[in-house]
Amino acid sequence: METDFEPKIIAFVCNWCTYAGADLAGTSRLKYAGNVRVIKVPCTGRIDFMFLVRAFEQGADAVLVSGCHPGDCHYNEGNYYARRRWTIFRKLLHFLGIEEDRLHFAWVSAAEGQKWADLVNEVTARVRELGPFTGYRQLMEKSRLTQSAEVQPLERK
Amino acid sequence: MIEQLRAKAKEILEKGDASVIIGYGRGSREDVATPVFITDSARIDEMVFNPHCYNNLMTFVTRDDHKRLGTPAVVAKECDMKAAIVLAQEDQVKEDGMLLLSVSCEEMGRADAACRFNGVMTIPQAEEWLKQNYLPAELTPEKLARVEEIEKMPAQERWAFWSKEFERCIRCYACRQACPMCYCRQCIVEKNQPQWLSTSAHPAGNMAWNIVRAFHLAGRCVDCGECERACPMDIPLVSLNRAIQKEVKSAFDYVSGYDHAGKPVMATFRKDDEEDFIK
Ligand code: SF4
Ligand code: SF4
Ligand code: FES
Numbered sequence: 054m055e056t057d058f059e060p061k062i063i064a065f066v067c068n069w070c071t072y073a074g075a076d077l078a079g080t081s082r083l084k085y086a087g088n089v090r091v092i093k094v095p096c097t098g099r100i101d102f103m104f105l106v107r108a109f110e111q112g113a114d115a116v117l118v119s120g121c122h123p124g125d126c127h128y129n130e131g132n133y134y135a136r137r138r139w140t141i142f143r144k145l146l147h148f149l150g151i152e153e154d155r156l157h158f159a160w161v162s163a164a165e166g167q168k169w170a171d172l173v174n175e176v177t178a179r180v181r182e183l184g185p186f187t188g189y190r191q192l193m194e195k196s197r198l199t200q201s202a203e204v205q206p207l208e209r210k
Numbered sequence: 211m212i213e214q215l216r217a218k219a220k221e222i223l224e225k226g227d228a229s230v231i232i233g234y235g236r237g238s239r240e241d242v243a244t245p246v247f248i249t250d251s252a253r254i255d256e257m258v259f260n261p262h263c264y265n266n267l268m269t270f271v272t273r274d275d276h277k278r279l280g281t282p283a284v285v286a287k288e289c290d291m292k293a294a295i296v297l298a299q300e301d302q303v304k305e306d307g308m309l310l311l312s313v314s315c316e317e318m319g320r321a322d323a324a325c326r327f328n329g330v331m332t333i334p335q336a337e338e339w340l341k342q343n344y345l346p347a348e349l350t351p352e353k354l355a356r357v358e359e360i361e362k363m364p365a366q367e368r369w370a371f372w373s374k375e376f377e378r379c380i381r382c383y384a385c386r387q388a389c390p391m392c393y394c395r396q397c398i399v400e401k402n403q404p405q406w407l408s409t410s411a412h413p414a415g416n417m418a419w420n421i422v423r424a425f426h427l428a429g430r431c432v433d434c435g436e437c438e439r440a441c442p443m444d445i446p447l448v449s450l451n452r453a454i455q456k457e458v459k460s461a462f463d464y465v466s467g468y469d470h471a472g473k474p475v476m477a478t479f480r481k482d483d484e485e486d487f488i489k
Contacts, residue, residue, distance in 0.1 A: 102425055103398075107406070124481075133481065133483070137476060138476065140457070140484065142428075145450075145454055148368070149372045150363075150365045157489065158488040188373070195377075196408075196415065
C-alpha cells in the first residue's frame with residue numbers, strides 16, 4: 054500500500070449539533086486528523102443519498118454522516134427519517150461492493166467536541182488502512198475515456 | 211377462465227362501475243400479449259389472458275393520458291395487485307379509485323401453465339386476498355438464492371461484478387418505464403437544475419443511475435420483475451431490488467404491497483429503530 058496516502062473524507066454534518074460539536078473541538082484547540090472536509094447542511098434529514106454518490110464521484114475515499122442524537126434534532130424528527138434511509142442505503146452500497154468502512158454514521162452533539170475529534174481520528178485510521186477508493190476512481194477514469202473521441206464499443210455478454 | 215374474465219369485465223363496463231378495462235390483448239406473436247384499453251363492451255372479446263401476459267398494467271393507471279379514460283378496472287396478477295396497493299398507499303389512486311380483475315398464472319412463460327380468474331376485488335379486498343394467498347411466496351430462499359450468491363463474493367469482486375453489469379447499460383430507461391412504481395412526472399435523471407447524475411451512458415453515470423433507480427424503489431418495489439424483463443442489456447436488476455427487499459424485511463419487518471392504509475416504510479420511522487451502525 055502506498056505509504057503517503059492521505060484519505061480524503063467528506064463529512065456531511067447538521068448545522069445544529071455536529072457542526073457545533075466540530076466547532077467546539079476547534080475552539081477547544083483539540084488536535085485531530087485533518088483529513089475531513091466538512092459540509093454543513095441544516096439537518097441530517099436534508100442529506101439526500103445522492104450527496105454521498107457525488108462525494109464518491111468527486112474522489113472521496115470515505116463519507117461520514119453525523120447529526121444530532123435521537124430526540125435532539127432541531128426539527129424533531131429529521132434524524133429519525135435519516136436513520137431509516139441510511140439503514141438501507143449502506144446495505145445497498147455494501148451489496149454493490151463498497152467496503153463498509155467507506156461509510157460512517159455518528160451522532161455528535163454540540164457539547165461533544167472530544168467525540169468529534171476521536172471520531173475523525175478513528176475514521177481516518179480505518180480508511181488509511183483500507184487505502185484509496187480505487188474502485189470509484191477507475192469508474193471515473195473509464196468514463197472520461199468513453200466520453201472522449203475514442204468511444205469504446207460496449208460488448209454484450 | 212377467459213370467458214369468466216370477459217363476462218365480469220363486460221358487466222363492470224355496462225353497469226358503469228368502471229369506464230375503462232385495462233387488460234391484455236393478443237400480441238403480434240403467439241408468445242406476447244399487448245395491453246388493451248377497452249371502453250366499449252362490444253370490444254370485450256379482444257381480452258386474453260395467458261402465461262405471456264407479463265406487463266404490469268399498473269404502470270398505466272398513473273399516466274395522464276390513461277387517467278382521462280376515467281375509473282379503470284385493471285386485470286392484475288399478484289404483483290400487479292401489490293402495485294395497486296402501493297399506489298393507494300402513496301396517494302396515487304384512491305382506495306376506491308379502481309377495480310381489480312384478479313388473475314393468477316401457475317407459471318409465467320410456460321405455455322401450458324394453468325391460469326385462474328379470482329374475481330373482482332377492490333384494493334382493500336385485494337390486500338386481504340394477497341395476505342392469505344401470496345405473502346408466503348415472498349422472499350423465499352429460491353427468490354433470494356442469487357442475492358446470497360452475490361453477497362458471498364468478497365467486496366472487490368462484487369464491485370467488479372456490478373461495475374461490469376452496469377457498464378452495459380445504455381440508459382434507455384426501459385426499466386423505469388416498465389415499473390409501476392416509477393410514476394414521477396419528471397424523473398431525477400431528467401432534471402438538470404441541478405443535474406444530479408450524468409445522463410451519458412458511461413460507467414460512472416451508469417453506476418449513479420442504477421443506484422438511484424434501485425434506492426428510489428427501496429421499500430416500494432413489488433418484485434414484479436418488469437424492470438429486468440424490459441432491460442435490453444440483461445442487467446440483473448431483480449437481484450438488486452431483492453437485496454434491498456431483504457434488508458427492508460430484516461430491518462423493519464416490512465414487505466411492500468400489503469398495507470394500503472399504512473405509511474410507506476421509508477417515509478416513516480420508529481423511535482426505537484435499530485442503530486447499531488451509528489457511532
Ligand atoms: S423495480 Fe422492477 S420489480 Fe420492482 S416494482 Fe419496479 S418494475 Fe417491478
Ligand atoms: S433498462 Fe437496462 S439498459 Fe435501459 S436504462 Fe435500465 S438498466 Fe440501463
Ligand atoms: S438538526 Fe441535527 S439532525 Fe436534524
